[in-house]
Amino acid sequence: MSQFIIDELNLNNFKSYSNNTKIKFGSRITLLFGKGSVGKSTIIDAIQLLHSSANNNTDIHEKDSKYILSKNSKINEFSIGFRCSEVSTKDKKILTTR
Numbered sequence: 001m002s003q004f005i006i007d008e009l010n011l012n013n014f015k016s017y018s019n020n021t022k023i024k025f026g027s028r029i030t031l032l033f034g035k036g037s038v039g040k041s042t043i044i045d046a047i048q049l050l051h052s053s054a055n056n057n058t059d060i061h062e063k064d065s066k067y068i069l070s071k072n073s074k075i076n077e078f079s080i081g082f083r084c085s086e087v088s089t090k091d092k093k094i095l096t097t098r
Contacts, residue, residue: 003087006047010081015042018072046080 008024011017016039023043032040049068069078 004084005087006082006084008083009043009046010079010083011042011046012080013069013075013078014046014080015039015068017042047082050080050082 005027006025008022010020010022012020016037032043034040069076
């Protein structure tokens with residue numbers, strides 16, 4: 001089974017991200033940090049929403065959007081996108097504990 005990593009997340013009019021925003025992730029680890037209420041959890045929410053919609057084969061636009069849309073926008077729709085790449089088996093590192 002192939003494994004993928006997220007390279008970039010694109011948010012537009014999603015919760016606190018009213019403008020088109022691209023968030024690039026590192027190849028090994030990405031840290032999300034900042035003051036309270038700036039959108040760190042929104043990034044995780046977007047990834048979880050994409051993941052759950054793919055697993056359940058549902059359209060995320062069918063969901064109740066009043067909690068998803070940005071409060072600062074007059075547009076009544078949002079978009080979430082991502083770019084990912086496949087992890088090759090030679091790049092995988094297996095961690096073991098004893």
